Amino acid sequence: MSTAAAPRPAGQDHLWSVDEHLEDILTTVRPLEPIELQLLDAQGCVLVDDVTVPVSLPPFDNSSMDGYAVRVADVAGASEEFPAVLEVVGDVAAGQTDLLHVGPGQAARIMTGAPLPPGAETVVPVEWTDGGLGEGPVTGMRARSLAPEGARGQVHIHRPAEARAHVRAKGSDVKSGDRALEAGTVLGPPQIALLAAIGRGTVRVRPRPRVVVMSTGSELVQPDEQLSGGQIYDSNSFALTAAARDAGAIAYRVGAVADDAETLRSTIEDQLVRADLMVTTGGVSVGAYDVVKEALSHVADEDEAGGGIDFRKLAMQPGKPQGFGSIGPDHTPLLALPGNPVSSYVSFELFVRPAIRTLMGLEDVHRPRTTATLTADKALTSPKGRRQFLRGTYADGEVRPVGGAGSHLVAALAHADALIVVPEDTESVEPGAEVEVVLLG
């Protein structure tokens, strides 16, 4: 039985703690089923299985320098004054499959990444040679297309080289059978580099969740339109769509739905097909027009959207009224946030962001927190029994409040980068005190 249908006496009005509500969300929301994605589509996603190296890296011994592949004995004792003079038998370029054989007294001109040819034991960098020009040390080779004769003739080697100098050994990076990446790894650019390097074009990950964001309220007008009396601009649908993307989701903004339960129910039903998570704002409090609560708080039969959303009061400020549950045939999780811009944004940070990141399979679902010294002109006050989240700016271990406690102060929110947490049992915090801070990053 919902409080909207028949209000309970105030004495029985249970307040959930922030932690209880969060725990309920995090134990209900499950990571999405994994799918196989193209490497670049998997950026930021979580790997589901360990990835094993199918072929050693590098797959063959290859040169780490541009130079000459030679036999060690042929360059022993070489110096600029007394160079070793070798016959150049041709070029070995990267990607070349027909390999020369390097015999005694011979050298193959070799490029970085090219396979060490049979017979060669070491690589002498071109800077230790005359590059075949017979005019002392050079700094590089002439381009093959401009000077094809460089692949033939004689080269003067000015320094000796030990066996396998400037050679990257087969398997020196990773060996076939090694574990390249562990299940649970988040795929950033270097991890994508490794997967590509071992030949993986696709990878099995948990996909980014599709999040549908819907604001509600007959007072809401879209930006760039004209305001009439009593109207305000819809900001929540923009803010939370952006915040959902920031959290890693693919987010769809539905915009403002009028305060009519039937319209809301049918809009939600329409949107369910593209939602792994639904987020609404507004309509969850104790008023006579709180249609989110009205539309979703009945326990109805399976065929009707609006099965299992529980509306609660939380011991927090802002963000006291909240709804959470699942909806529709796929039991899609739905978070119903309050409508004030600051309330909805703070609720998003505390509850929706961790839900999105849980759907992604991330282990680290929360914003980082730290302790900071409160810098303020006067003490902060906070209602007893509520955990308060004030907007602030954090730098170098100090946090300063921005704006007041009002849940409509969106300008202050836009200048904040942190939330100052005032615990339930604290009614006043003096300047200089240590406070817990959520870093909004």
Add this chain to the structure above:
Amino acid sequence: MSTAAAPRPAGQDHLWSVDEHLEDILTTVRPLEPIELQLLDAQGCVLVDDVTVPVSLPPFDNSSMDGYAVRVADVAGASEEFPAVLEVVGDVAAGQTDLLHVGPGQAARIMTGAPLPPGAETVVPVEWTDGGLGEGPVTGMRARSLAPEGARGQVHIHRPAEARAHVRAKGSDVKSGDRALEAGTVLGPPQIALLAAIGRGTVRVRPRPRVVVMSTGSELVQPDEQLSGGQIYDSNSFALTAAARDAGAIAYRVGAVADDAETLRSTIEDQLVRADLMVTTGGVSVGAYDVVKEALSHVADEDEAGGGIDFRKLAMQPGKPQGFGSIGPDHTPLLALPGNPVSSYVSFELFVRPAIRTLMGLEDVHRPRTTATLTADKALTSPKGRRQFLRGTYADGEVRPVGGAGSHLVAALAHADALIVVPEDTESVEPGAEVEVVLLG
């Protein structure tokens, strides 16, 4: 005259410092011209102009609670034992434009966000009333659609309220004419919230740069295909496309281009149309098949792609050979990175990422750096005269090297989250020493 066309003697081989090369890039690359974008398309972009508030927020006095709008004198001295009994003249919902007048002895049932109606001086929360039910305090209102009679009849008020209690004053968030956001602000979710709230549906920002990423090398095969002898998988084009996106760009992966100067030139010409920045990997060293250098190092006439790319040796490891300049009719900046996976990734972090963020107009273009204590089994060694960037893992003020110095060690890179910087004049760093660290985030 390029070193590829005619190598200079080693003695004249100038080494650029990392800082000189970076400065050259950052003084050449200019922020992109601003464009007007839809709010959600502008996420992460930099605001070009100050934004002024066109209409105060809130635009009218409104209720911060669900309750009753009343006159102060009518509820003075009210208590649960001796309630004030007022006539309910109707509902004021959010968005309602036809407002009731509240006279003496009257109350209007009012919803959060609804305009304070004429005649009313304050708001009494519904929890301080009997909600019109005549049965003691309630916790909320019944839904209008289920109980329309709630908008009429009598209400018992149990507590007095001061003037303008639970009223959000017009302009208490921002006032018309205030500066909402300053030019240079990066638009995250809270800034988007504020812009929407003041009615801005579009905003003038510097767009995300379009970055074309192209790897070169005849040895490169695309992942999921079969390797033949001497071939390796193309990983750079994947890694750097992902890294460019991570830096804020819209990135296009072209994939591997064979080592043929004409093919490379025509591919670059084709791609220029969608590039604000071009990035190539490979082909920049001193070998005879280094076609990026060959194709782009001539100073040619204006009509030909490949005008002004300068190829350099940098005093760094990895990443010694680098190219930078501009190309094509729009003088599109081009960074030519070395081809080894670790060299190209480190080069991207040091040079391309700051270039991308400069194009975006961001002030903060570099990765954060910190100082950490080196934790290692043995001393790190580094070649004299080179600034070395070793891969490491950073946590709690300590950094530990991962893998060796080899520029082909992509597996180690995938397990690193930091670069350890060893300065040019340092050849050895003992465990326990303080080192500079670039945090890869």
